[in-house]
Amino acid sequence: MKKIKSILIANRGEIAIRISETAKKMGIKVYGIKTLKEPSAYYLQFMDEIIDFTEIISDIPEFLDIDRLIYSIKEYNIDAVHPGYGYLAENPYFAQKCIDEKIIFIGPTPDAIYKLGNKTIAKQIASRNNVPLLEGSNGNIKNPKHAKQVAEKIGYPVILKAASGGGGRGMRIVESVDQIEKMFKMAQNESEKAFSDSSVFMEKYVKNPRHIEFQILADHYGNIIHLGERECSIQRKHQKLIEESPSSALNDDLREKMGNSAIQIAKASNYRNAGTVEFLLDEFGDYYFMEMNTRIQVEHPVTEMVTGLDLIEWQIKIAQGEKLTMTQQEIKFNGWAIECRINAEDVQSGFSPYLGTIEKIQVSKGKTCRFDTGVTDGSIVTPYFDSMLAKLICTGETREKAITNTLAALNKLYIKGIKTTIPFHKAVLNNPKFISGDISTSFIEKDMKKLYFQEDDEELIAAFWATINHNAELDKENETYVDYEKGKIITPWLLNKRLKSM
Amino acid sequence: MMFSKSKIKNQKFIACTSGKKKYEFINPKDLTIKSGKDKEPIEITSDKSGFVFITWKNKKYQVEIIDKNQNQYEIAVNGVTYSISVESPFSYKRKKYLDKNVPVSKIERIQAPMPGKIVEFLVEENQEIKAGDPLLILEAMKMQNEIISSITGKIKNINFGPEDNVMKDDILIEVEK
Numbered sequence: 280m281k282k283i284k285s286i287l288i289a290n291r292g293e294i295a296i297r298i299s300e301t302a303k304k305m306g307i308k309v310y311g312i313k314t315l316k317e318p319s320a321y322y323l324q325f326m327d328e329i330i331d332f333t334e335i336i337s338d339i340p341e342f343l344d345i346d347r348l349i350y351s352i353k354e355y356n357i358d359a360v361h362p363g364y365g366y367l368a369e370n371p372y373f374a375q376k377c378i379d380e381k382i383i384f385i386g387p388t389p390d391a392i393y394k395l396g397n398k399t400i401a402k403q404i405a406s407r408n409n410v411p412l413l414e415g416s417n418g419n420i421k422n423p424k425h426a427k428q429v430a431e432k433i434g435y436p437v438i439l440k441a442a443s444g445g446g447g448r449g450m451r452i453v454e455s456v457d458q459i460e461k462m463f464k465m466a467q468n469e470s471e472k473a474f475s476d477s478s479v480f481m482e483k484y485v486k487n488p489r490h491i492e493f494q495i496l497a498d499h500y501g502n503i504i505h506l507g508e509r510e511c512s513i514q515r516k517h518q519k520l521i522e523e524s525p526s527s528a529l530n531d532d533l534r535e536k537m538g539n540s541a542i543q544i545a546k547a548s549n550y551r552n553a554g555t556v557e558f559l560l561d562e563f564g565d566y567y568f569m570e571m572n573t574r575i576q577v578e579h580p581v582t583e584m585v586t587g588l589d590l591i592e593w594q595i596k597i598a599q600g601e602k603l604t605m606t607q608q609e610i611k612f613n614g615w616a617i618e619c620r621i622n623a624e625d626v627q628s629g630f631s632p633y634l635g636t637i638e639k640i641q642v643s644k645g646k647t648c649r650f651d652t653g654v655t656d657g658s659i660v661t662p663y664f665d666s667m668l669a670k671l672i673c674t675g676e677t678r679e680k681a682i683t684n685t686l687a688a689l690n691k692l693y694i695k696g697i698k699t700t701i702p703f704h705k706a707v708l709n710n711p712k713f714i715s716g717d718i719s720t721s722f723i724e725k726d727m728k729k730l731y732f733q734e735d736d737e738e739l740i741a742a743f744w745a746t747i748n749h750n751a752e753l754d755k756e757n758e759t760y761v762d763y764e765k766g767k768i769i770t771p772w773l774l775n776k777r778l779k780s781m
Numbered sequence: 782m783m784f785s786k787s788k789i790k791n792q793k794f795i796a797c798t799s800g801k802k803k804y805e806f807i808n809p810k811d812l813t814i815k816s817g818k819d820k821e822p823i824e825i826t827s828d829k830s831g832f833v834f835i836t837w838k839n840k841k842y843q844v845e846i847i848d849k850n851q852n853q854y855e856i857a858v859n860g861v862t863y864s865i866s867v868e869s870p871f872s873y874k875r876k877k878y879l880d881k882n883v884p885v886s887k888i889e890r891i892q893a894p895m896p897g898k899i900v901e902f903l904v905e906e907n908q909e910i911k912a913g914d915p916l917l918i919l920e921a922m923k924m925q926n927e928i929i930s931s932i933t934g935k936i937k938n939i940n941f942g943p944e945d946n947v948m949k950d951d952i953l954i955e956v957e958k
Contacts, residue, residue: 742796744858749794
């Protein structure tokens with residue numbers, strides 16, 4: 280295998296920047312893609328060369344356009360492609376096409392992507408290797424009647440899932456028999472839309488489980504290690520919002536057991552590169568295999584913070600045929616890390632997407648705080664892309680200290696122009712149940728009275744700020760001079776300037 | 782940050798929140814807020830990036846005007862927004878009178894909670910519905926969301942069709958109570 284000298288990053292936003300930073304550190308030239316949807320995006324500033332896709336008229340989104348991407352890689356004579364997460368990261372056809380064209384795909388083999396990406400096959404792999412599973416339909420559900428039969432056998436509540444799914448799309452929890460037909464149709468419909476595959480399967484639904492996942496690294500020589508767990512129980516509609524490593528629910532014994540199960544899955548599927556094995560953990564310490572994600576994940580930084588390893592670097596190293604230089608025993612976990620996803624969402628109106636322009640963003644990074652961002656001052660939040668803007672990752676020697684450091688960083692993180700999930704994160708990190716470590720995937724619905732954090736006097740301050748600005752406005756109206764800018768939106772900044780000059 | 786002192790003495794304002802709470806301020810430009818019996822000073826600062834902060838009783842708040850329309854303000858404090866209408870004692874009286882005496886509309890408008898695309902309507906015009914019934918499925922950022930009726934009544938109008946794109950706050954369905 281040859282050493283990688285250049286990489287095309289087939290992605291955007293924070294992950295494009297994240298990959299670029301490590302690649303550059305390794306002396307690799309990075310190419311990025313400029314799209315019409317965000318031609319002045321922040322990530323482009325981090326590329327050595329930019330490939331212009333702005334003039335392409337196509338119904339296929341740029342980062343999914345396999346033929347165009349392959350063509351560009353050949354045209355620029357680029358050695359390798361990193362797909363990031365989402366888009367083509369878990370597309371076996373793309374990975375195969377790269378092999379056919381002698382391009383290094385930084386990720387697992389097409390065969391592993393295919394097998395593990397299909398949840399039905401993935402479950403078969405798990406059951407053959409004695410990894411615990413939840414009872415389920417053992418295959419796809421054919422029709423509403425079939426759904427009813429299987430649900431009766433497993434017992435309610437059950438969950439319907441898209442066979443090619445991920446990220447919570449195409450998932451439906453069914454509590455009782457009267458909802459089953461409607462929910463089955465909805466799951467099928469959503470799955471068809473999201474993945475062009477309407478196959479749906481069913482399994483037993485565990486109430487109040489924790490989401491625990493294990494990071495895996497595997498080289499080409501049969502060496503497989505795990506880098507400990509990440510707890511991603513703070514989710515809304517199956518979308519993760521806060522992740523941490525390690526988990527307060529695991530002791531060394533359970534960690535070893537689950538880690539071995541994760542390695543088992545990777546071994547059985549002949550896995551290479553970085554991957555993540557997801558489990559549900561119930562209140563009794565029993566765990567169940569959910570799925571394996573065959574890509575770098577959004578929440579990989581928490582693992583990096585506690586292990587001191589650069590996962591993107593290892594992805595590249597493995598892709599160019601390097602051996603893992605550390606054994607399982609040599610992996611040491613230091614302290615605690617917490618990641619908060621900063622999304623452009625309005626928590627006060629059901630986390631609905633919030634579009635607009637980021638006027639200003641201010642963060643105080645430090646020793647215990649890392650900020651992986653895809654946006655900067657002036658960035659525009661469009662409806663074309665995911666709402667995640669950035670990730671705040673903070674560490675501490677203990678979980679308690681990590682929480683304190685995260686709150687301190689959130690209190691100094693200001694974003695002007697749009698609404699974000701920052702008030703939500705403050706509410707979680709101030710919640711006594713979260714602080715005690717007693718969390719589950721239903722934490723948001725069950726244990727949060729209010730989804731955003733408010734200081735006692737915030738409303739009073741808001742009322743005062745409105746009043747004083749209104750007062751100033753009225754006073755200005757009483758002045759006799761002609762205001763040529765009247766009618767324009769007046770920002771407090773401008774207002775302030777004017778008042779000074781009065 | 783300075784606000785010039787008002788020339789008018791004892792100017793009173795009443796700030797009303799969307800939750801029907803009211804706050805009274807007399808001469809806000811004096812930069813004090815009453816806390817119990819005492820007047821506590823307020824400090825307004827701005828940094829080089831243009832963020833504006835209010836410090837009151839040793840706590841610092843980031844404030845921002847998100848939107849304004851005449852006396853209606855949308856204010857963000859530490860990223861949480863508040864709808865405030867600023868009234869004079871006279872306009873406050875009128876507002877209270879109007880709130881009491883204007884008949885309540887019999888039509889409830891179901892608005893889009895977020896921008897998205899309509900997948901399908903689960904109800905028809907003239908259909909009787911109960912509170913909690915699903916009305917339609919709206920797809921936003923690749924997620925399908927069920928929009929549920931908050932009231933019991935009869936469907937009067939359906940303003941869109943399947944596959945239509947809608948903006949936030951578009952009126953999707955009108956329900957007669």
